[in-house]
Amino acid sequence: MSKTAFRLNVNGQDYEVLVxxxxxxxxxxxxxxxxxxxxxxxxxxxxxxxTVLIEGKPQRSCLVFAIQARGQSxxxxxxxxxxxxxxxxxxxxxxxEHGLQCGFCTPGIVLTMEAFLKSNPDPSEExxxxxxxxxxxxxxxxxxxxxxxxxxxxxxxxxxxxxASL
Amino acid sequence: MYxxxxxxxxxxxVSEALSLMQQHEDAKLLAGGHSLVPVMNLxxxxxxxxxxxxxxxxLKGISSVGGSVKIGPLTTHAMIEASAxxxxxxxxxxxxxxxxxxxxxGTIGGxxxxxxxxxxxxxxxxxxxxxxxxxxxxGERSVGATDFFQGLFETSLEENEIITSISVPSHGEGTGSxxxxxxxxxxxxxxxxxxxxxxxxxxxxxxxSVAVGGLTECAxxxxxxxxxxxxxxxxxxxxxxxxxxxxxxxxxxILSDFQTSAAYRKAMVKVxxxxxxxxxxxx
Numbered sequence: 001m002s003k004t005a006f007r008l009n010v011n012g013q014d015y016e017v018l019v020x021x022x023x024x025x026x027x028x029x030x031x032x033x034x035x036x037x038x039x040x041x042x043x044x045x046x047x048x049x050x051t052v053l054i055e056g057k058p059q060r061s062c063l064v065f066a067i068q069a070r071g072q073s074x075x076x077x078x079x080x081x082x083x084x085x086x087x088x089x090x091x092x093x094x095x096x097e098h099g100l101q102c103g104f105c106t107p108g109i110v111l112t113m114e115a116f117l118k119s120n121p122d123p124s125e126e127x128x129x130x131x132x133x134x135x136x137x138x139x140x141x142x143x144x145x146x147x148x149x150x151x152x153x154x155x156x157x158x159x160x161x162x163x164a165s166l
Numbered sequence: 167m168y169x170x171x172x173x174x175x176x177x178x179x180v181s182e183a184l185s186l187m188q189q190h191e192d193a194k195l196l197a198g199g200h201s202l203v204p205v206m207n208l209x210x211x212x213x214x215x216x217x218x219x220x221x222x223x224x225l226k227g228i229s230s231v232g233g234s235v236k237i238g239p240l241t242t243h244a245m246i247e248a249s250a251x252x253x254x255x256x257x258x259x260x261x262x263x264x265x266x267x268x269x270x271x272g273t274i275g276g277x278x279x280x281x282x283x284x285x286x287x288x289x290x291x292x293x294x295x296x297x298x299x300x301x302x303x304x305g306e307r308s309v310g311a312t313d314f315f316q317g318l319f320e321t322s323l324e325e326n327e328i329i330t331s332i333s334v335p336s337h338g339e340g341t342g343s344x345x346x347x348x349x350x351x352x353x354x355x356x357x358x359x360x361x362x363x364x365x366x367x368x369x370x371x372x373x374x375s376v377a378v379g380g381l382t383e384c385a386x387x388x389x390x391x392x393x394x395x396x397x398x399x400x401x402x403x404x405x406x407x408x409x410x411x412x413x414x415x416x417x418x419x420i421l422s423d424f425q426t427s428a429a430y431r432k433a434m435v436k437v438x439x440x441x442x443x444x445x446x447x448x449x
Contacts, residue, residue, distance in 0.1 A: 020171070021174035021216070022172060044167065044204045045268070048265070057244070057270040058267050059267050059271045060268075063203045063207075063271070064199060065174075065196075065203070068196070068199065068218060112267070116266070134264070134265025134267040
């Protein structure tokens with residue numbers, strides 16, 4: 001089938017793309033929109049490196065044809081730090097706790113965990129590990145990723161206390 | 167990765183999907199795409215036409231109707247996991263499917279239409295006595311789960327039919343349920359799965375529905391286990407004896423691969439039936 005034009009909303013901005021229906025969302029985000037922070041690992045739904053948020057929910061962009069997401073809101077790693085480039089708390093904690101080595105899996109992990117902490121702000125370690133189960137990391141052994149998530153939660157509690165004491 | 171080329175159509179309603187299916191005989195339906203897209207990426211499947219039904223709003227959601235719950239086929243595993251309206255057995259099983267990303271996109275209808283022997287819904291829906299409601303160019307019909315699942319990746323769906331909902335009876339008082347799964351540590355797929363719905367009254371089992379999957383070509387009821395439980399006072403010994411009876415319910419080939427032999431699966435199914443029944447009975 002020839003190329004089809006449709007609109008994707010990525011990180012709050014509308015993009016008109018013209019692609020074949022067989023083109024995967026991961027490839028359209030990288031090649032057509034030019035946002036290369038979304039990483040493509042296994043390309044068949046195992047590693048989770050390509051995780052993006054579709055309508056707020058972590059999903060694998062290598063298992064979605066871009067045309068399926070027409071008109072939907074997509075959030076990628078480029079939208080996690082603020083406009084000045086300052087890290088989110090989770091990103092900062094991954095940095096401090098050495099929650100990455102090669103960094104290939106990190107964009108997927110950040111998006112998965114940002115969404116997870118929104119839906120479950122005070123998870124147990126077991127819940128954190130279950131939430132991470134769709135993202136493979138071959139460097140860290142996950143220990144420091146879990147520590148970074150736990151430290152993000154603690155930081156959130158400290159900020160809550162500061163706000164309460166104001 | 168580039169799947170082979172296909173023509174893409176989007177259906178806005180069930181009737182539109184049915185008419186597109188009539189026009190394109192080789193078409194495949196695309197819902198969440200979590201069974202179809204992986205095999206297309208690997209070019210194990212090369213459908214020439216895809217009909218995207220993923221945005222048909224009528225096919226998504228959970229509603230209570232009288233004594234049963236109606237689940238749209240586009241309802242995701244994550245929606246079922248989070249639902250307080252579905253039987254507890256369904257939310258428990260949903261929480262064990264693959265990982266959060268898969269649960270956020272994969273749908274129950276796509277899963278059962280694909281009928282992978284290692285998936286969880288066929289076993290769970292068989293134990294629950296679910297009904298699959300289907301629309302086709304020849305009208306509508308309903309099929310019980312036991313007749314719907316017919317073999318390895320095989321269902322009773324005809325070429326020109328589409329699942330419109332799944333009806334599941336609600337449990338009454340005194341009924342417990344559980345799904346126990348020996349899962350592949352990487353994928354979460356069932357090597358052996360056992361689902362049990364047990365009704366107890368005064369310490370006695372007054373009703374039992376047990377199904378197993380993962381090790382057989384399709385999910386199957388375990389009538390020998392059910393008969394061995396019904397009317398008995400349940401304890402560790404009676405449950406273990408009933409679970410052993412599952413051997414007599416395994417008709418057809420037992421699946422085997424380079425990781426798990428048929429003999430291992432046959433040994434494990436007794437263990438997992440016992441665990442499912444014990445948890446369902448609260449013992």
